[in-house]
Amino acid sequence: MADALSELARHPIGVVVRRTGLKPDLIRAWERRYGAIEPSRSATRRRLYRDADIERLNLLRQAVQAGHSISHVASLTNEQLRDLIRDDQSASVAARLEPAEASDLKATPQTILTACLSAVERLDVTELELQLEQAAVALSQIHLLERVLVPLMQSVGGLWQQGDLRPAHEHMATAVVRTFLGGMRTAYHPPSQAPYLVVTTPARQHHELGALIAAATAASEGWNVLYLGPDLPPEEIAAAAHQRAVRAIALSITCPPDDARLAEDLRRLRRILDARIEVIVGGRSAEHYQTVLAEIGARQVSDLPEFRRTLAEIRSSNLDKNIDIT
Numbered sequence: 481m482a483d484a485l486s487e488l489a490r491h492p493i494g495v496v497v498r499r500t501g502l503k504p505d506l507i508r509a510w511e512r513r514y515g516a517i518e519p520s521r522s523a524t525r526r527r528l529y530r531d532a533d534i535e536r537l538n539l540l541r542q543a544v545q546a547g548h549s550i551s552h553v554a555s556l557t558n559e560q561l562r563d564l565i566r567d568d569q570s571a572s573v574a575a576r577l578e579p580a581e582a583s584d585l586k587a588t589p590q591t592i593l594t595a596c597l598s599a600v601e602r603l604d605v606t607e608l609e610l611q612l613e614q615a616a617v618a619l620s621q622i623h624l625l626e627r628v629l630v631p632l633m634q635s636v637g638g639l640w641q642q643g644d645l646r647p648a649h650e651h652m653a654t655a656v657v658r659t660f661l662g663g664m665r666t667a668y669h670p671p672s673q674a675p676y677l678v679v680t681t682p683a684r685q686h687h688e689l690g691a692l693i694a695a696a697t698a699a700s701e702g703w704n705v706l707y708l709g710p711d712l713p714p715e716e717i718a719a720a721a722h723q724r725a726v727r728a729i730a731l732s733i734t735c736p737p738d739d740a741r742l743a744e745d746l747r748r749l750r751r752i753l754d755a756r757i758e759v760i761v762g763g764r765s766a767e768h769y770q771t772v773l774a775e776i777g778a779r780q781v782s783d784l785p786e787f788r789r790t791l792a793e794i795r796s797s798n799l800d801k802n803i804d805i806t
Contacts, residue, residue, distance in 0.1 A: 492526060496529050543565055622784075633653065676705075677703045679698065680708040685710060694762065715752065737768035
């Protein structure tokens, strides 16, 4: 029995921190002072946690976040904790129906991110959608994008690559976030004289969440965004850019980091574009193409704040020079 328990106790505290949102010191305090869980020890005396420990810690976290003291709830069984949490949720139905009130329940980017990750792990589409809807009310658009959506998808991708999540979890999260970002992007109505920006991914780049986040960000910054989806060859990108007389093109390069054909596609795009159209490139694999990006004069951005600054610089330059590429 002890050997079976040891086999199940396989998670180091770093995994527990990521899956629960609790700090290591707090987890250890709950262990020592209140006996909330009893982790096993490895041969080198490192704490190892079971899936059941993580589940219990998440229940305790929810109860404490609802206002209960850890000294009171640590002695409850998991079933009693679930009943308590269920009662608390029933009592806050009105707040759930009115997101403006729900935003007052200490909704921070970290608590929302933790709740979203938990929903993904449970494959709970409804809960993930609800958390994102409430986040849109509780947080500014910048915080929502930079401190919830970007780290959420980075965490989901990392957990999937590590084998802690199945492909189904990653696909569910992607589908929900894609729909949510589409709604964010179309919620903005910039003036007709605002500059146009094409957002897409180059050919063979099939992951579009980075492009969707860029499109939503640009729309919130007052740009007219022409979102073309993923996986477009340079001729199609250039044709769309010229038809709508865009001021810039934003490309997301996610993976793979070693596509030999991508460098030539980027060079061709620059050759067939109007010289006055700026090219902005971001994404986690963009750094692997720095040589060709420098060669074609593309503006490489590493995060959303830099992307917003770049958009502002291009727009300011457009106004200063009174550029019209129609």
